[in-house]
Structure formats: structure tokens, C-alpha cells
Amino acid sequence: MTADTLQIEIQQTTKSRLQEVDFDNLVFGKNISDHMFVAEYRNGQWQDLRVVPYGDLSLSPATAALHYGQAIFEGMKAYRNDKGEVLTFRAIDNWARLNKSAERLCMPTIPEDIFMGGLTELLRLDAGWVPAQDGCSLYIRPYMFASDPYIGVKPSESYYFIIFTSPVGTYYAKPPRVKVETKYIRAAEGGVGGTKCAGNYAGSLYPAKLAQQEGYDQLIWTDAREHAIIEESGTMNIMFVLDGKLVTPKVSETTLDGITRKSIVAVAQHWGVPVEERVITVKEIIEALKNGSLEAAFGAGTAVVISPFATISYEGVDYTVPEVKPDSFVAKVKTYLTDLRTGKVEDPFGWTVKI
Numbered sequence: 001m002t003a004d005t006l007q008i009e010i011q012q013t014t015k016s017r018l019q020e021v022d023f024d025n026l027v028f029g030k031n032i033s034d035h036m037f038v039a040e041y042r043n044g045q046w047q048d049l050r051v052v053p054y055g056d057l058s059l060s061p062a063t064a065a066l067h068y069g070q071a072i073f074e075g076m077k078a079y080r081n082d083k084g085e086v087l088t089f090r091a092i093d094n095w096a097r098l099n100k101s102a103e104r105l106c107m108p109t110i111p112e113d114i115f116m117g118g119l120t121e122l123l124r125l126d127a128g129w130v131p132a133q134d135g136c137s138l139y140i141r142p143y144m145f146a147s148d149p150y151i152g153v154k155p156s157e158s159y160y161f162i163i164f165t166s167p168v169g170t171y172y173a174k175p176p177r178v179k180v181e182t183k184y185i186r187a188a189e190g191g192v193g194g195t196k197c198a199g200n201y202a203g204s205l206y207p208a209k210l211a212q213q214e215g216y217d218q219l220i221w222t223d224a225r226e227h228a229i230i231e232e233s234g235t236m237n238i239m240f241v242l243d244g245k246l247v248t249p250k251v252s253e254t255t256l257d258g259i260t261r262k263s264i265v266a267v268a269q270h271w272g273v274p275v276e277e278r279v280i281t282v283k284e285i286i287e288a289l290k291n292g293s294l295e296a297a298f299g300a301g302t303a304v305v306i307s308p309f310a311t312i313s314y315e316g317v318d319y320t321v322p323e324v325k326p327d328s329f330v331a332k333v334k335t336y337l338t339d340l341r342t343g344k345v346e347d348p349f350g351w352t353v354k355i
């Protein structure tokens with residue numbers, strides 16, 4: 001079955017909210033577009049595929065996901081090119097990662113044609129919501145949750161898969177100040193850190209709140225055993241430029257296989273920039289900050305894109321991260337990825353798809 005032969009019922013809104021949105025002042029996550037794609041899993045099958053006006057769901061208070069956290073999501077973006085067409089970026093990788101999360105959380109996988117077909121129909125209908133403004137895009141949130149109205153602990157037998165979208169601007173208004181976390185953890189070996197499950201984000205809120213009270217915007221997560229190895233940052237992967245090399249923690253079962261992260265690695269390799277995906281210790285980064293060999297430190301993710309850090313704090317000391325220079329690798333890769341996503345340059349990787 002291809003996307004064209006999928007049975008997706010389309011119900012268009014009679015009251016678009018598009019005119020209410022101030023596209024010149026988009027705040028991340030505030031505006032939700034007119035429609036959503038919904039599929040329901042029952043009796044071992046995905047069914048009732050539909051694009052409907054965005055709105056509330058009616059759920060039992062016993063809904064399994066609300067109690068035991070069988071809930072996973074993805075984040076991806078669509079862009080508008082100079083001709084006004086809509087382009088998606090590596091959506092197929094998000095589909096694959098969602099299914100990896102689904103398997104680990106004992107949830108059904110979603111077939112490629114349902115994911116891509118639902119996304120395509122939704123973007124066709126809400127194409128007007130894709131911003132054309134510089135630095136803006138349409139954030140796409142596919143997610144799945146367990147919907148059995150049942151309070152025993154077991155994998156649910158029914159699920160919702162939904163995609164909705166939101167026009168967004170930048171995530172961080174200014175370069176974030178980040179603190180190396182040495183008490184709490186995000187993930188441990190054998191756990192679910194490598195998945196994009198809701199609980200990973202819930203568990204990060206309290207340590208992040210404590211860091212915010214101390215004046216930091218985000219955390220750098222370290223390994224669960226000794227807090228000695230850098231894993232990722234809150235809501236993003238972490239990358240460094242050290243002695244002219246792009247250095248980033250290798251993907252493991254405690255880190256997310258970020259799509260922006262792997263795009264940056266691929267572009268660096270394409271440009272002949274040396275890349276090291278390896279174990280990075282906190283000690284090494286603090287030493288590099290002290291002796292000046294650290295050229296850049298930044299977060300990479302769909303929401304944040306590339307977000308250079310202003311400060312890294314460790315054991316009560318704030319270290320200033322060098323500013324990104326216009327001719328640096330970080331500045332160039334950021335511009336290049338934006339140009340690629342918005343169709344300004346040719347895409348040698350085959351990552352962009354026109355809707």
C-alpha cells in the first residue's frame with residue numbers, strides 16, 4: 001500500500017486560526033496549526049486514519065499512558081523554499097527512530113506509509129502554516145501513546161498515533177548557559193535513554209529547575225556511574241570543536257541518536273572536517289576550556305537547531321565558551337543546513353523531500 005492508496009479521511013476546518021498568528025514574532029510551541037493527523041491502533045491494526053481539525057481528545061481517566069508512561073514522540077521540521085513550496089527534512093529518519101522507541105516501550109510500530117502518508121496529507125492541508133520568515137519553520141510533532149482504559153501494568157492493546165504542527169521561531173532567545181549535572185542522571189545503561197519517551201523529559205524537569213534557579217538555562221548530562229563522561233544536553237545532543245576537530249559523544253543506549261547531530265557529522269565528513277564520535281570526559285572539556293583548545297561547544301537538535309553555548313558551569317565555576325566566529329565551522333554548518341532545508345542549495349544527501 002502506498003500513501004496514494006491509503007484510506008485517509010479528510011475533514012477540513014470551517015474556522016481557520018491562521019490569521020490570528022503573528023508570524024513575525026513566533027514563540028516556540030505557542031501556536032498550533034489548524035489540523036492534526038490521527039490513527040488508532042485496535043485489534044492488532046492501525047485504523048481510522050484521518051486528518052481532522054486540531055482539537056481536544058476524549059479519553060478515559062484510566063488511560064494507560066497517563067499512569068505508566070507508555071508514550072513516545074518525535075520532533076521534526078518543514079520549511080518553505082523561495083518558490084513557496086514545502087520541504088520536509090529527513091522525515092524518514094524520524095519515522096525509523098519513532099519505531100525504535102516503540103519497540104523498546106512495548107508499543108506497536110507504525111508502518112512507513114501511514115507515517116509518511118499522514119504527514120503528507122496534513123502538510124498539504126496546513127501548507128499555509130509553514131513560515132517563510134528567516135530562522136522560522138513548521139515544527140512537526142508525531143507521537144504515540146497507550147490508550148487502554150485499564151489500570152493493571154501491562155502493554156496497552158490500543159494506541160493513538162497523532163501528528164500536529166506548530167509554526168516556530170528560535171528555541172533559545174540567546175546562547176544558553178549550561179551546567180554539568182553531577183548529582184541527577186538522565187539515563188543509565190539498560191534503561192530508556194536512547195528512546196524519545198515522555199518519561200525521559202519528565203525526569204529531567206526537576207534537575208533542570210534547580211539549575212534554572214542557579215541562573216542556568218540547561219544541563220549537560222553525564223554518565224550514571226561517575227558523572228565523568230559527557231552524554232548529551234537537555235533537549236539536544238552536544239558537540240564540540242576541539243583542536244580543529246568536530247568531537248561529539250558517540251551514540252549509545254544512554255543518548256539519543258539525534259538527526260540534527262548526525263546531519264552535522266555527515267556534513268563535516270563531506271567537507272573533510274575531521275570528526276571524532278567517542279567518549280568525552282568532563283575533565284577533558286574543562287581542561288580544553290582552560291587551555292584555549294576548545295573552539296566551540298554547542299547543542300544540536302530539531303528544536304534548537306544549532307545552539308552555541310555561552311557558558312559551561314562545572315563544580316561551581318563558570319567557564320566562558322568562545323563566541324562563534326562568522327567563518328568558523330559552527331557558523332558555516334548552521335548556514336549550510338538552513339540553506340539545505342530551505343532549498344537554497346542543492347541537497348547532495350537526499351534529505352529534503354518536497355510535499
Ligand code: COI
Pocket residue numbers: 074075076201235236301302303304
Ligand atoms: C526536538 O528537538 O524536537 C525535541 O524533541 C526537543 C523538544 C523536547 C523541544
